Amino acid sequence: DQPSVPRELHLGMFEIGKPLGKGKFGRVYLAKERSSGFVCALKVLHKSELQQGGVQKQVRREIEIQSNLRHPNVLRLYGHFHDSKRIFLILEFAGRGELYKHLRKEHRFPEWKASMYIAQMAAALKYLHKKHVMHRDIKPENILVGIHGEIKISDFGWSVHAPNNRRQTMCGTLDYLPPEMLKPGSGDNTYSEKVDLWSLGVLTYEFLVGEAPFEDTPVMTQRRITRADMSIPAFVSPEAKDLIKRLLVLDPEKRIPLDEIQRHPWIVKHCVKDG
Numbered sequence: 001d002q003p004s005v006p007r008e009l010h011l012g013m014f015e016i017g018k019p020l021g022k023g024k025f026g027r028v029y030l031a032k033e034r035s036s037g038f039v040c041a042l043k044v045l046h047k048s049e050l051q052q053g054g055v056q057k058q059v060r061r062e063i064e065i066q067s068n069l070r071h072p073n074v075l076r077l078y079g080h081f082h083d084s085k086r087i088f089l090i091l092e093f094a095g096r097g098e099l100y101k102h103l104r105k106e107h108r109f110p111e112w113k114a115s116m117y118i119a120q121m122a123a124a125l126k127y128l129h130k131k132h133v134m135h136r137d138i139k140p141e142n143i144l145v146g147i148h149g150e151i152k153i154s155d156f157g158w159s160v161h162a163p164n165n166r167r168q169t170m171c172g173t174l175d176y177l178p179p180e181m182l183k184p185g186s187g188d189n190t191y192s193e194k195v196d197l198w199s200l201g202v203l204t205y206e207f208l209v210g211e212a213p214f215e216d217t218p219v220m221t222q223r224r225i226t227r228a229d230m231s232i233p234a235f236v237s238p239e240a241k242d243l244i245k246r247l248l249v250l251d252p253e254k255r256i257p258l259d260e261i262q263r264h265p266w267i268v269k270h271c272v273k274d275g
């Protein structure tokens with residue numbers, strides 16, 4: 001059949017379906033490309049809102065970074081287009097929606113499920129870090145679930161190429177911020193992709209406990225993060241506790257590397273290879 005020559009993308013090409021969710025900057029709809037029947041998710045961003053938020057260059061960076069990423073646990077960004085008022089992101093549709101909704105409904109995940117998800121996150125981060133991309137905003141709200149139950153890291157609005165010393169104003173929850181992004185070191189305040197390892201530790205804790213390890217008032221959360229001051233409940237298995245403790249380490253260089261995560265007993269014991 002004819003190789004598909006990329007046509008000029010525009011809204012009329014899509015039949016818009018049900019709303020899938022709404023982020024802080026705009027809504028997402030199920031959509032079908034009319035000529036091919038291809039199903040995707042269409043995120044609509046209003047240029048005025050992006051200007052107000054001063055984040056338009058972040059969206060450009062997201063498009064540039066994510067368009068080149070191909071991994072089963074990273075949500076695809078197929079393309080984008082805009083009209084006079086809006087920017088549209090053409091995204092892979094994740095058939096089982098937003099992970100945080102599953103987490104809230106189930107309160108917390110059984111260890112086998114949490115371990116499978118963290119193994120997939122480690123594989124995705126290994127892929128990203130090999131390309132010197134750090135996501136910088138790993139949290140349940142930025143993870144989607146595919147039709148086969150596999151997870152997909154999404155929303156690369158805060159991703160950058162490592163190393164990075166730009167100070168971005170953060171908004172949203174502090175819970176997932178690593179210490180080095182809260183108070184820059186006395187020396188160089190650059191940070192590396194190791195920031196994603198800290199967030200992976202926070203994510204592991206939240207999957208198993210149902211709340212973030214440093215959850216508190218904003219001031220107390222910052223203080224507890226910079227002291228790695230958290231306690232792990234007794235119902236968490238010793239292996240899971242060990243991995244969390246090896247990720248939530250103040251010194252970025254001392255955090256367990258991704259290769260070792262994939263070989264960690266808590267990960268290995270739950271991912272049944274054959275059958």
Ligand SMILES: Nc1ncnc(NCCc2cnc(NC(=O)Nc3cccc(C(F)(F)F)c3)s2)c1Br
Pocket residue numbers: 020021023025028041043045055056057058059062075089091092093094095096097098144154155156157158
């Ligand atoms: N079932 C589903 N299947 C697929 N997708 C779904 N939802 C969309 C998930 C997203 C993926 N990528 C995104 N990207 C951004 O939002 N980027 C963005 C937007 C504004 C400002 C900024 C920033 F510049 F401020 F960071 C960055 S949202 C759902 Br529910």
